[in-house]
Amino acid sequence: MTFSVFAKPSSDYSHTTFMELARDVVKQMEGADGFISRSILIDGTLYHHPLEQDRSAWGDPANPTFTGERAIASLPTVLTLSLWNSIDSVKHFSYSHQHKTALLRRKEWFLPPRWPTYAMWWIPHNFTPTFEDASRRMEHLHAHGPSTVAFDFKTAFFADGTTCRPS
Secondary structure (H helix, E strand, O other): OEEEEEOOOOOOHHHHHHHHHHHHHHHHHHHOOOEEEEEEEEOOEEEEOOOOOOHHHHOOOOOOOOOOOHHHHOOOEEEEEEEEOOHHHHHHHHOOHHHHHHHHHHHHOEOOOOOOOEOEOOOOOOOOOOHHHHHHHHHHHHHHOOOOOOEOOOOEEOOOOOEEOOO
């Protein structure tokens, strides 16, 4: 799951430039090696993978609560909940092509984070996590650091709980 808070209200032009690049990022994500599925929540609107059979499987929209400030809570957010078959595949996608460009430009759109901007964890085969579960895991990462509950690329874990180093 990724999580960001826009620095400006959704009426600001910066949202247009973000959405233009986001369309290209999503197309590349959906064609990336190791990609399985995704659901994206932007400013309260859900965008599911076009081939998703059961869109309710992702659950109701839910933001992490660790931002805690009323001023931040009133700003629009972006959450991406995506499923990948390996840590290496999501890492390769994250730091290449249009997503890399988006990462380099994120200061144009988003508040500087004082929380994790992404979290990863293993799920059982044919299981779809909900936004609520993803938000709780991101909160756990923020409060307790990387563990098998939620981790990042720097401190990642295999499904069996042993640590790994993504390539």
